[in-house]
Amino acid sequence: MAVRIEPRQEVPAKHLTRPRRARWRPSQGVRSAAASAVLLAVLFVLVQIGVATGALRQTGLPVPTDVVGSTLGLLGTGAFWSDFGRTCLEIGASIAAGCALGFGAGIVFWKLPLLGRVFEPYLVSFYAVPLVLFYPMMIVLVGINAGSIIILSSVMAAIPLALNTRTGLQGIRPVHLKLARTLQCNARQTLFSIAIPAAAPMIVAGMRMAVVYALIGSIAMEFTTAQNGLGYRIRYLYETFDNKTMFAYILVVLILSVVLTVLMALVERVLLRGRR
């Protein structure tokens, strides 16, 4: 009575849904980029016409093409590169220190839930509390130098990453931890092969915020008081009524932040490939 309809060697792949390759759809991205470019171009042209015809005289805006010209002119000056290098140093150092600090703190808060709960109200509100306002206190303590900016920017960058890392680690699906147990993973394997990759979407989102906070913090503090750096230079040029160069510096800051944003989007794409 051996009922046997067919010898099923294997379920051929074609019976199942075809593997949708992790292809990224350029169409939406390209459309968006094109639309943004169009919007920017329209804005550029409108301001150009507005300034040229005098309709925007009251706004004090310079002619956009002049700004582009003076920005290109900046690139040949040593003073610009000195400001640019200083700001990049501050941002880079705060990103590195802030990420290390935030990531470490997030893991510690996850491993020691009591500590995490005690610090939670502080973290949650410091994340929102205007930390930049501590800057005058920092310069009294540390001095008007890159150090005080880097310290505060690092803390600002660390907080969202710490919170996100902890939230991500707490949100690991229990079955993944159960899997780690049945496979007798040691603590290191569980952390690096299960926990951190599982929390990666939250961690990467935290890193993106960390980068934004490091950038905003550094520039805002330079703008308040400093002796060097892009933010400081903008304020200095404003106070010396050098409108044209000031706008060139503003444009540089805008480009720098867009470059960082795009860079982080790429980092996210690489780190989270294959996931939905």
Add this chain to the structure above:
Amino acid sequence: MQGIHLNDVHVHFDHPSGITIAVDGVTQQVPPRSFVSIVGPSGCGKSTLLAVIAGLQPATSGSVDVNGRRVTGPDRDIGVVFQEDSTLPWRNVRENVEFAMQMAGVSKGERAAKAAAAIELVGLKGFEHSYPATLSGGMRQRVALARTLALQPGVVLMDEPFAALDQQTRIFLGAEVRRIWEQTHQTVLFVTHDISEAILLSQQIWVMSYRPGHVIDVIDIDLPDERDASIVSSPRFNELHNRVWASLQKESMRGFQDVETA
């Protein structure tokens, strides 16, 4: 002492409103190279019993031996397939299948070879580079199955692995598991609440009662070794189904009433 030996296993859960007796003195054995299923109503402690055998849950009293070794904690020689999707979304199919071996320190070359074989065995050839996000629930469970089989554990425990899938996929995958078992003849203990699935797959079925959970009936499935999904329409299958159902019915009703009045 090959196979799984359960010796008077009790599991009690303490909570503020009292004690729940999840498993109440189970003494049974799964002979080596055989396929045994546990069926029972929801909440009868069958998954708890499986967790005890897997070393994930300590028994309140009693003991479990797997292939001659006392279970005191998780062991890589005891493979577990979970009910929930346990694939790792950051690894593609091949990397997922290699995961267990990687954790066990298997060399790279050996991993690749065994993973390829396991992927072929569960019918996922051609999907090696797909990520779980692009796979259906059934295919993800195949990945989890391949991951477990690739490590070639002494026994395999399956905790309602197809419970979250639709009926068709479930029968289909059940037949697949039977086919794979015919090739590997690993010792398998399979937990399910689906009687047909249990009969289709097993050589023996343990029926568990609703709280306190103990084995109230052991039914040998005398269907031919070579079977596939079509066997569900045979008369003997129906007889067996009625037999299991009769054992289970009283218990299901009791569990149902308990839940309804809770």
Add this chain to the structure above:
Amino acid sequence: MTRLTKLRESQFAGAAVVALVASAIWQVSSGLSFVIPSPAATAEAFVQNFADPRYLSDIGETAQAVAQAFVIGTVLGGAIGLLLGLSAAARTWLEPLLIAFNGVPKIVLYPVLLPIFSLGGSKIVMGVLFALFPVLINVAVGVRTIPPVYWKLGRTVQASKWQLFVHILLPAIRLPLLTGVRLAISLAVVGVVLSEFFATRFGLGRVVLQAYSHGEYAQMVSTILLLILVAFTMSVLLWRLERRVR
């Protein structure tokens, strides 16, 4: 035993211990360096400030600007977020620019705003620019992640647009919305005070910078603490509300 665990688990007690330790460190370090005012001196300045009518009018000035920036920023952010969440076309056109703009240190635009909005208006606009984004992003993401079955439910009961908004959309996004609002308050404070650091005649930002340049560190620290305290209290209150709503 249970009381002990309760105390141990009490977040409030733990957080208070952290605050105490921080104050102790402050006290000790103020003895080590003359630039650090002692907690007592700071507290004294803090209390005395409230007797000074000039200081009170500075508080009023800043509070008013922050309130306006917060309200305008939240409404504007909510509206743009809604548009972005509901319209695919809006996303295509605006999303990349808004994401890019979110990452911009907006304070550098302050000199651009000054001639357009004058001294009084610019700091409000700056506050709006700061407060706008958390609300915008949270609302947009919140709207997009509403389970489709909610909309289907709305359609089957033939809910009007307004009913959909009030009974489905708002409750569904209440959590991200609250988070956005919480961040918006503090960011409105940052935007306004940073602007006051730059150029203004009134406001707490000016007080801080003036105290700094005069070396009146107790005055400076007490004013910074006042600002931080207000933002902190608001955000903790909203955060607790958020957890209750969940």
